[in-house]
Structure formats: structure tokens, C-alpha cells
Amino acid sequence: MLCNALRTNILYTFLFLSLGFSSAAEVSVDGGKTIFTNVCGQCHARDMKTLSTGPALGGYAESWSEYPREDLYSWIRNSQALIGTGHPRAVELWNDYKPTLMTNNLDLSDDDIESVLAYIDCKVVNGPECTAAIVANGTDGAVGVQQSNSWMYWLIFAILAGLALFLSRVINNMGRIAAHRDGVPYEGKTLAQTLTSKSMITFGIFALVILGGYTTVSRAMELGRQQTYAPEQPIKFSHETHAGVNKIDCQYCHDGARRSKHALIPATNTCMNCHAAIKVGTEHGTAELTKVFASAGYDPSTNKYIENYDNLSEEEIKAIYTKWIADSYLAETGLAELDNEGKRIVDAQWKGLVSSLTNDQKTKIQGPIEWIRVHNLPDHVYFSHAQHVTVGKVECQQCHGPVEDMELVEQHAPLSMGWCINCHKETEVQFKDNDYYNSYMKYHEELASGEKEKVTVEDIGGLECQKCHY
Amino acid sequence: MKAKEQNIWIGEKDLNNDPEFHKELQMEFPMDNAELAEKAMERDGNRRDFLKLMGFSLGAATMAAGCDIPVKRAMPYVTKPEDIVPGVATYYASAIAQGGDFCPVIVKTREGRPIKIEGNPNSSMTGGGTTARAQASVLSLYDVNRYKKPHLMIDGKMAVTSWDNVDQAMRAVLKAGKVRVVTNSVLSPSDRNAMNQFAANTGGKVVTYDAVSSAAILEANEQTFGTRAIPSYRFDKADVIVSFNADFLGTWISPLEYTHQFAKGRKPQDRKMSRLVQVESHMSLTGSNADNRILVKPSEQGAAIAALANAIIGGVNGPALNARASKAITKVAGELRKAAGRSLVVSASNNVAEQILVNAINNTLGNYGNTISFNAASMARQGNERDLEVLISEIKSGLVNTIIFNNCNPLYDYAKAGELAEALKDVKNIVGMSYAPNETSAVCNVIAPVSHNLESWGDAEAKKGEVSIIQPTIAPLFDTRQIGESLSAWTGGASSMSSAFDNLQNAYKASYSPASGFSSFQAYWDSVMHGGGMSTDGSVSSSNFSADMGSLARLVSKPASSELEISFFEPVSIGNGQYADNPWLMEMPDPVTRTSWGNYLAVPVGFDGVRKMIGLNNLKDGDLVKLTVGGKEMKVPVIQQFGQMPGTVALALGYGRTNSGPCASGVGVNVNDCLTTENGLTQLYNTDVSVSTKVGEEDYFSCVQYHHAYGLKGTEKSTGERINADEAILGMAYGKAGYQGSITERSVMYTTNLKDLDSNIAELKEKRAFAQDLNSKTLYPYEEYKADRYSQGHHWGMHVDLNACTGCGACTVACMSENNVPVVGKKEVSKHHEMTWLRIDRYFYGDIESPNTVYQPLMCQHCDNAPCENVCPVNATNHSAEGLNQMTYNRCIGTRYCANNCPFKVRRFNWYDYTTADIFPANQVKLNGEEVPYGADNLTRMVLNPDVTVRARGVIEKCSFCVQRIQEGKLTAKSEARRLTSSDVRTACQSACPTGAITFGDQNDKGGELSKKLASDLNYVALEEINVRSSVTYTMKVNNRDETMDA
Secondary structure: OHHHHHHHHHHHHHHHHHHHHHOOOOOOHHHHHHHHHHOHHHOOOOOOOOOOOOOOOOOHHHHOOOOOHHHHHHHHHOHHHHHHHOOHHHHHHHHHHOOOOOOOOOOOOHHHHHHHHHHHHHHHHHHHHHHHHHHHHOOOOOHHHHHOOHHHHHHHHHHHHHHHHHHHHHHHHHHHHHHHHHOOOOOOOOHHHHHOOHHHHHHHHHHHHHHHHHHHHHHHHHOOOOOOOOOOOOOOOOHHHHHHHOOOOHHHHOOOOOOOOOOOOOOHHHHHHHHOOOOOEOOOEHHHHHHHHHHHOEEOOOOEEOOOHHHOOHHHHHHHHHHHHHHHHHHHHOOOOOOHHHHHHHHHHHHHHHHHHOOOOOOOOOOOOOEEOOOOOOOOOOOOHHHHHHHOOOOHHHHHOOHHHOOOOOOOOOOOHHHHHHHHHHOEOOOOOOHHHHHOHHHHHHHHHOOOOOOEOHHHOOOOHHHOOO | OOOOOEEEEOOHHHHOOOHHHHHHHHOOOOOOHHHHHHHHHHOOOHHHHHHHHHHHHHHHHHHHHHOOOOOOEEOOOOOOOOOOOOOOOEEEEEEEEEOOEEEEEEEEEEOOEEEEEEEOOOOOOOOOOOOHHHHHHHHHHOOOOOOOOOEEEEOOEEEEOOHHHHHHHHHHHHOOOOEEEEEOOOOOHHHHHHHHHHHHHHOOEEEEOOOOOOHHHHHHHHHHHOOOOEEEEOOOOOOEEEEEOOOOOOOOOOHHHHHHHHHHOEEHHHOEEOEEEEEEOOOOHHHHHOOEEEEOOHHHHHHHHHHHHHHHOOOOOOOOOOHHHHHHHHHHHHHHHHOOOOEEEEEOOOOHHHHHHHHHHHHHOOOEOOOEEEEEEEOOOOOOOHHHHHHHHHHHOOOOOEEEEEOOOHHHHOOOHHHHHHHHOOOOEEEEEOOOOOOOHHHOOEEOOEOOHHHOOEEEEEEOOEEEEEOOOOOOOOOOEOHHHHHHHHHOOOOOOOOHHHHHHHHHHOOOOHHHOOOOHHHHHHHHHHHOEEEOOOOOOOOOOOOOHHHHHHHOOOOOOOOOEEEEEOOOOOOOOOOOOOHHHHHOOOOOOOEOOOOOEEEEEEEOOOOOEEEHHHOOOOEEEEEEEOOEEEEEEEEEEOOOOOOEEEEEOOOOEOOOOOOOEOOOOOOHHHOEEEOOEEEOEEOOEEEEEEEEEOOOOOEOOOOOOOOOEEEOOOOOOEEEHHHHHHOOOOOOOOOEOEOOOOOOOOEEEHHHHHHHHHHHHHHHHHHHHHHHOOOOOHHHHHHHHHOOOOOEEEEEOOOOOOOOOHHHHHHHHHHOOOOOOHHHHHOOOOOOOOEEEEEEEEOOOOOEEEEEEEOOOOOOOOHHHHHOOOOOEEEOOOOOEEEOHHHOOOOOHHHHHOOOOOOEEOOOOOOOOOOOHHHOOOOOOOOOOOOOOOOHHHHOOOOOOOOOOOOEEOOOOOHHHHHHHHHHHHHOOOOOOHHHOOOHHHHHOOOOOEEEEEOOOOOOHHHHHHOOOOEEOOOHHHOOOOOEEEEOEEEOOOHHHOO
8 A cells, every 4th residue: 555655646746847847937939939029029120130110139149249148138128227327238229229219128037038039049040931940940059048947857857757667666566575475466556547546536636726726817817908909999090100200299199197197198179289280191181180170170171160069960060071071082183073982982981980989978979089098907006107207207118118100009018017016126216316205315325335226116115005006 | 979080981881891892892893693694684685696696707707718808988178178187186265155054165176076175274264174064065966866957846746847947937926026035044145145136126035044043142142232243252262161052163153163263272282271161961062072061951051141140240140050050150250250351151042131141241251352253253143033933924924925945944944844834835836946855845846956065156254254255166967056046037037047157256346456466357356266265344343232131130041840851952963954965974973972873862871879870761872762852752762971961861953854865864853843942032952851761772773982992991890990801801810010911001092180281291101111111022123123114215104182183073074085985874883884994982081970071083003013914814904114004905805804903993894885886786785775875876976086996895994094195295296306295295184174183294204293293292102002003193181170160
């Protein structure tokens, strides 16, 4: 009996081990590709050779060769911090690319970064065939492999497995000897018997529950998260055109960001500041801008706000704006009368306008535009834009990503608590130029004496529950 | 035999060392098995709920698996108003005025909806304080029960109609003339003008009466000084105050103003304290704050006033007074004479002769011109209920065709409501300009609903010459109009209605002159709007005192010979029913009896000569009795009241509404019809009364007196010694050594008389040193920890001055309003489930038969060594680097260990889903059988503060030191790149307090307001000896009792 129990124990130990390391992180070109597509690829060219919003990544090995690899890590995680320290390579890059900011990637582990670098290397060497090359060569030649410690797990696994086999063999033999001595026929268990034994099944269920629980919890944590959420909006507003091409400051429209908890979707009137003059869009012509006019009650034909607009019927509104669409079409094409294409366009644009500005609850065309919220936090989270923008001087892009390149806005960051916490751990408080922080005498002394390099948000209580939940 | 003097106690159960009570104390939430079973039975929806839950989970699972997260939308403005930034609060100066109640305020609005009332610190009258009623007014705005449209009687049925129809009907009706407008006191000069104008145009009259009358004062002043006004009293300038039954800190005329003044005269730190002597039978809020109380029966009030007049002026031979009171009155007279010119005598009596005597006393003492002045006279009471009597006789003689009730409720709160109701049957047109349905609007055939104070333009002149402007903070939510608008629409043609705003602005055009330093009227107007009001000429002409003193003694009320008398009083919370349909006020416990949701008969407690204190007729708290007053029989629950004069009982007005919002109808009993009248003036007592023995028990006895009691002492049965109740229950040995874990005197409350102050300060110092010595015997020295953790940044703390606190309760309602604290209803309160984050504990001390009272506002003490934090299995409650005891709702799993381990009993558990619109009905409670549970409808939910999480069922909550305000204040300071100052962060309770009793701030800010307060040697920390290191500091309560007066 004893030897049986011992044998199963050994088996379990070894099974557990295999479970343990199979989930350990490691460096892989494949993983690097995923990360590159999700994170880096938005600004950096995929071929690693051409310049995009950000520099071509192919040459990283040469340009960073003079510096320790950790510098490259910090650059990738938080470029502004490294620039702040006066790192020569960082400053050089900043001078070439400012004011474009590189988005922070605080949640990338060393292994993640190595995976990306491996992927870049692979792309440089193999070009578009990189994916095929991975299959052929595995992680061969990738820079990060040496960094991985999974070989250690494999080694331990092999040793323990060998030991388990050996011991199992010994136990089996001892059982046989004991049986022989007692004169009873020895009934060794077959593999099938072992696998269907009670304890084996119990273990199996136990392992399933643990694994299931782990998966459920980690999946549940993902619930409600909307990273990469990019809903179609009622108006095809392009941040790329406004913030990217025309370089309108984010806070010109989102004027709540500096003084309120909400960044605020601008009032239609804010659009009219410019669009009273710019009446036809570069990409969609009259199709989208007419919606703005219809919301605000502006007649682009006469350049006047329509009096008593709130009380107009849908027919009256239709007359005003279809005339404008038609006139614009005629002006553009130089026709004297609407052709079939023109009629189709007028009709389609009017239908689009109605469906964008009305819904079940809001049946009138007049009034506010109902946008779809892209960034949503749960109700029990208190987040203030003013704190981050005005006090923390955080760039919008740090959380929202390269909005100036987004035709359609998508949620860049996971907006998870872990993501917030990570940033609070890393980010340095704007300590010196704000008299508010004078009450932190101790930190000031420590900074002066060099005992402390920087004061992070965490140091002043930025990880405490009631900073965000109350 | 006289009972021994005692240290503090909270009530009879405590003083008598009731074992049941001690057992209850050991449980966080006492509930016996039968009740648990009932609770299970109650939830008859269980099976269906289960199915729903299954359905929900399935749905949720499907959604989680395959579908997108629900799409959330956001609507920006089309044209954004300049002064509104969504997410940032906007404040408007305004005033709350209802009847004679007045409070200058600043209204906090978010995204255009008012959510919180703050006091206006510019007001010299209130100094920025508020009342519970003013705080709660914002909830009435979102009352689901209010009139939403005008109504008209069509074919014998009230039906919703349009204003055009109402106007047409009214114009037709008014042609016949014979119009009466019935109203309570109107503080608004422009509304008063509008009514007078209307009456003149229609050939009618305005009848003014008050729900609780001060007609006798008005008449006495008219007779003696030639001016019908209530003078301006200065309680801060008086060294000796004698009040005959006038609850001037609670309800009498202008309590907010008087409270603010009174506290100024009570500064024991500077060894300067006025002496307040209260002459009464029932312990009122003012009586509980008095240094000495002289007990007289309600019918002896006149005799008492006459006795004082006789002692001061001489020659007034009034009726005989009980011997003890008469001796005390002589003593008081001596004090008053010594403080001539620095004294004040007031009386709430509604007997003209008695009021003239009071005037004569003040005149002889030379108080006019010093502590009393007719300049800046109070306008809070203008009513005369005799006019209602006249109205009744006019109706009977057919002189009245139309009656307009201006937001008043005489069919409930007038002593002769029955007679009036009978008479009204002969009136053809009865118009109710009501806010919400009430007993009077029930008989109306036209309802012209009025807008809420917060939706209106208006003015209020609470004191002559001090005008507050009321500006709307939200557009009318429903189809309502202001009084002036309706009246102007009815007298003129179809387009005669003038807007309230135009009326108001026109009225004040004259007050502007270019000499005022403003370039234009608009600039002047803007400045008035911003500041909240203006000062105009407040002088009132009055003649010298003259009265026929000889006849007065005969005219004062005669003491009755009956064995038992009952007095009626206006409760601090709901007034005489005007505020009964406001759930916040309904649930706010009465400061003295600590009862909520109903009126409880206060019966005296007598000493049995041996050990026990026994209530009248052996009655215990919560017993039902049959009360017979003047032939009317009713069943009322009983509360044993210390300080209630033997031979008297007392009952609150304002309850027992019949046609009201869901939270008031049928709660308590209406006693307005038990009031008597003398010469047409309402008297708040009755001598024809009998109380039976116990006839039953109140189902849900919702007195919070014994809930959440902490650190109490009891009497050890065998020896009779006073020991700490906690350890007595645990059966520990009684030892005086006092090391931790054994018996130590619990420091809950320290009290002293002013003359013993120095010796008591020395004793307190010793006690604190002892406690600190105990605390220093630890492996984890606090000072090191403190230096390490709190030496920089903020370390929040609070100071509560018990000498300034009068127990008015404004802070408790302010806290509910600020922090989305739910209302739970009577049944839940009776189960100790009230959710208040801030409670005001009331303790008695000293002479058992005539005790002094002390109020202790108790909120989470934010202990730096908090016992609650150590026991939370999920770390949902933990400590911040700024010294806050943080509660994280979304982490809490509801084990309630923390509540059990809290030595101060300040943690509250959400037994039900009190505020959210839950999909399971069994999770919600109804306050009083309303159709949709309170708080579940979208209108009521508009009052919620969007910066504070609405807690779900099953989590603990508690005071957060208004962390949302802390964060906001810090952000403001950071944005302006400057250091935080004391005024950046003010908690809701602090800013609501009319006496400045609460100071919140940063202990590290050495020059701040808090640090100054913390320097006082009167300070102590509650339960200091158990080493929890609380962040709240209290002061020793000092009274100025003259013990020679008791003898």
C-alpha cells in the first residue's frame, strides 16, 4: 500500500511541475509579433525599414549598441522619463521627432520587449517570410533566447521525471520482492489501472478545478474591458484630419480636460467656430458636416443661424439642408440641374443625417448629437482629467494613444486597474514647480541629499484605495 | 429620597443597568430568531427571485461569452452655457424660505441640478450655518408626490388641466369678488405685495396665520410699544437668559439665528459663559442646552412669568406657583437684576398678558436697546389665528365666495381645523396653491401648483432691512407657477401674467442709485445676486414702553388643578407637519427623545427611592398606551424622558398626516385637534388628559437612543458599584489597577461645572496622562510610526467642540445629503439598521431628577490604529498615508467583522438595496408602503451626489471624512500650485453647523484652524485608553449651572 501511495505522489509532483512551467512566460518571435501588431505597429512601419509616425525599428541594434540593454527597455516603457534624464540617444531621438510622443508601454515585461525585438530582428533578416521562418527555425537566432530561463525548468523537469521513473521502478521491484517473500502472487498495476484509480481521478478533478478557477478569474477580470474598442460614431469625425493634419490642440475642443473630471465631448457650437466658414469637408464633402449644421440650426446657404429652429418640422428642416447638399453638388460638378447621381447623393445624405441625429428617445433632428462613448470607467471609479492633465502634466497620448493618427478613435489602453497602478508606480510627481507639494518636507530633503532619485505617485499615496474609489 | 448624582447615562435602561440592554449591546445588530424567521417569511418572492437570478446569470453569461458590452452614449450641449462645466459644481447664492423658516444659502448644482445646500457665510444673521430643514429642502424638490400639473374640478372630479383653463376659470370666479387669501407668514416683500394687490383688486382680504403661532408677542408689542413686530433678540450679548418654554435653539421664531448667537456667548475656554435658565415641563432642545431648568406645569407658565415680574418689578400678584419653582424664580430674579442690561427674558407663551409682563421685565431690566431692539425686527412670525376665526364666521355669514390657500395647511395645523372644514363646505371656490397634496388641498376644487423654492425667483426679508434674493437653480421641473405669477394672471386679462423675475427686478430698481458705486443697475444686480442679498433701511419706529400693569396679573393663565397635564411641542425636524413628507427629516431622530418616524409620548421617570428609575404608570420605552386628551382617544407609544416634570407628559405636533406624501401619511398621531384656545389664541397644552397603563407594544419602536451605544458604564449588581458595562458582561474580575484588557474607566464624555473647570482640567490631564501611559506600553510605539508615516503631507483630523454643539441635527442631514446616505424607514430603524454616518449621541449627567444634557456628534474616528482594519479578511478597509480610514465598497464582501470590532459603533451595513433600482423587489425596502420604493425612481435619484458611489446591498459603509471634498480641495490647491489652506477642505457637517462646533483640517498644518483648536486644554479623545489613536478630538462639556437654584 505504502509504495502505491508513494508512487502516485511522485507522479503528481511531476505532473504539477509540468503544469507549472507550461504557463511561464518566455521569449518568442510569435509573441513579439502579436505585441508589435497591437502596440508598436500603430506608429512604426511593419517592414521595419520605412519611416512612419515613429522611426523605422530595423536599425535599433546599431543605434542602441553603445548603451546597456536596460536603457532600451526604459525607452520603450517610458520614453519621456528617459529623455528627462538626459540620455544622449533618447535626446537625439526626441530632437528628431518632437513634439510627437512615444506612447508609454509600462505593462510590457522584459520578456515581452525581447520578444518584440526578436520579431524585429526576424523581420529584418527574413523580410515578409518571417512568419514562415519562425516555423522553420523556432527561436533560432533571436536575440532574447539567452535571456529566457525556461531551459532551467525543462532541465528540472527532466531530472524529476527521471527520478520519478526510477523510484517508481524501485517501488515496483520492492513490491515484487516483498510479494515473492510472502509467497503471494504480485499484482502489479497496469498503466490503465493506474490512470483510472480513484486518487488519479481525484487529482484530475482537482487540477481541473484549479485550472478552471484560474481561467475563470482571469477571464472575469477581462469582462467589461474594451481595449481596441472603436465604435462607429454618428458623424464620421476624423481625429486624424483635425488633430493630425490640421494640428488643432486636443484641449481646444476637449476643454474640460484641464478643469473638470470629464474631458468633455465638445458642444456643437465649438464645431461651428471653424465650420461656419469651412462648410464642405475634405473627405466626406457635405455628408458629415451637414449633420453638424442640422444639430446647431445653422443654414450654410445663408450663413445664418435659423430663427426659431427648435420649432421647425422635419419637412422644413429637410428643405433647408437638402437644398444645401444639392447646391454643393451642383457647384462641385458644375451641372445646372441635379442628375440621377446627384439625386441619389442628396437622398442618401439626408437619410444619413436623420439616422445620425435621431433615435428612439430623441426623435427630433434639432439638438445635441448623441456620440458613442469610447472610454468607459466603472461607476465606482473616480477619475479626474484635471488632476492628470493640469497637475500631472500627462500628455493625452499617454493614455489615449496616437489619436492624431486615428481616423476612427479606438480605446488604446486597457483602462484596467493594473494599468492605472503601473503608471502610478512609475510616474514621477511634478514635485519641484508646485508649491502644493511643499508639505512633503521629508521627500524634499531626501531629494536634495540624493537619497531619493524621484518621487513617484505611489510615494504620495497614489496606490491607496480612496484615491479613486469613494 | 433623592437619587444619587451620576456620571453620564443615555437613558433609563442604561441607568437601571438593564441586563437585556447589556446583552443587546454585545451584538452588533440585535435580532432574535423569531425575527430572523419573519425576515425569511417576508421574502415571499424567494422562489421567483431565484428563477430571475438564474435567468439573469444565464443572460449575463451569454453576454459575457458572445456579445459586446452595452453601448454607452454621451450627449454634449449644442451651445454650452458659459458658467457650466460638466463635472464641476456651480454654486448660486440664494435663500430657503418657507413660512417663517429662513436660511440664506449657497446651492450647489451639478450639470444643472441642485444637489446640496450650503450656508451663506456672507450672512451676518447665520454666519454660514444651516438648519436640518434647509439642508433637506433639496430633497423636497425631487419629491415624487408633488403636484406636476394644475388640476381643476370637472364634473365633481379633480382632473389634470392646463394653466389656460385654470386662468379662465379663476377670472370668471373672481368677478364675483368676496375673496380671501389664506397664508402662513410670508417673508417675501414682493409676494406680500402681490397678495395685497390681488386682495385690493378683487375686493378681498389676506388672512395670515402660523402653524405654530406667536400672535401674542406681536399683540403685546403692539400694545406696549406701538409696533406690531417681533423684535431682534441678541442672545450673544446676554449674560443671563431666561426662557419660558421658548425653544429658541430648536424651533422658536428664528432658531438658526439664535443658535448662532447663543454659541458666541458660551466660551468656557475664555472663562466666559452666559447662563441659560429654561422654565418648562417638557425637555426641549433649548432646555437640554440650559444650565438650569425650572420645572413648571404648562398651565403654570403664566404664574411663573407673573412671579418673575413680581420679583423684578413688584406689584404683580399672580396665581400661586409650585414652591420649588417659586424659590428658583426668586433666585433667578436676583441674577437678572445683577445682569441688568445684559440679560434677556423670552417666552413662547401665547397669552398676551404674559407677553406684556415679559416685555415689562425686559423693560425694567433695561434690556431694550441692549439685548432687544425693534430695529431689524424679525419678520418670521406675522400670523394671527384669530383672523381664521373671523374667516370662519365670515364664511358662515356668506361673505366669502372664493378662498385661496397659499401653500398652507390649516385643515391640519389649525387648532379648530374641524370647524374650518365644516365651514368650507359652504364655500364655492377653494383654490389650493399647494406644492404637494395635503389635508387642505384635498377639499380644493382648483389646484394651482407652486414651484419649489429652488425653482423660483424671489426675495426674503427675514429681518427688517436684510433682504436675501432667491434665485432659481433649476428650471421648474413640472408645469408649476409662482404665487405672484398666478395672482397676476387671474386679476388682469389673458396676457397679464408678469414673470416672477421681472416683478422682482422691478421691485429693486429703486434700491439702486448710481451713488452706490456701481456703474449700472445690471452691475448692482449682479453683485446682489452674487452675494445673496442686500441691506436696506431696517429701522422700525417704536414708542416707549407703556402698559396697564394693574390688570395683567388677573389675565395670565391660571394653573389647573388636574393631576396630569400634557404639553405639545413643534419637533425640530418636521415642524408642525410642513416637512413631514421629507424622508430625511422624518428619519432624523428628535435630538432629545432620539425617536424617529412618529410621535412618542414623553413620560416622566421617577426615582423609586431604592435603586431604580421608573416611568409614569410603570411604562417602559415602546409601550403603547391609551391617551385621552379632551375626550379624544388615541393609542401612542411611550418614551421615558428624563427631565420631564412629574405630573406632565408631552407629545410632538406635526405627525399623523392623512393626505400627504407616502412617508408622512399615517405616521404617528395628529394632536392639533387637542390644542385649546384662549381668547382665540392657540395654547400648546391641555389639562384634560389621562394616560392608561400599558395596553400593548409598539410594533417598530424606532428610537435610536440605545442603538450603537459605546463605552457605557453600568452598575455591578452585587456591590452597586459603577463599572464598565463591557467587562461586566464578559464576567471579568473587577480590578482598579486598570491595565489594558482589564477594567479601565472609559473616556466617553467629560463634564464639569464652570466653577470647577480648573480642577477638572487638572483631573482630565491626569486621566489623559494615565491613558497615554497605558498606550505607551507597546511593542509598536505610536510616536515612531507617526513620525515615519505622517510627518509630511497631510494628516487629517477633526475637532468637535461639545460646548458649541446644541444638538440641532443640521450636520446629520447635511451628511446624508452629501454622501448619498439612504433612508431606511421605520421598521428598519427599529432593527438598528439606520444608515447615518454621523449620529448625535445624547447623554444626561448630574442630577438624575433634573439632569444636564450633552450632545456628542459621533462619526468614524479614523483611528490611526484602527481595530476594524485588522479584521477585514479582504482588506476592504485600510489606512491611507493621510490618516484616513478608507472603506472600499467594491472590495467589501460584507462579513461585518469590522462593524463588530469598531469600538465607536460607527460602521453601517447595507442590509437591503436602499438606494439603487434593484431588479429584485425583495432587496428593496419600502419606507411606508409606497408603490415604488423610495429612491428607486429617477426623480428622487436626481438628488444623489455624482461624486460619491451609491452603495449596493451587502457592503459596509461609514464616514469618509468627506474624502470627495478632500480630493477636490487638494486638486484645487495643486492646480493653483499653492499650499492647501484650511478653507480648501470643509466637510459637509462642518459647513452645515450653525455654531462652528466642528473643525476639520490637516494636523500637520501648524498654523491652521484645526491646530489652534487642538491646543485647548479642554480637549480629550474618546476611548483614548484603548490605544486606537482616533483622529477626532472632543472638548470637555462645561455647564454654568447654579446649583443653589436647585435647592
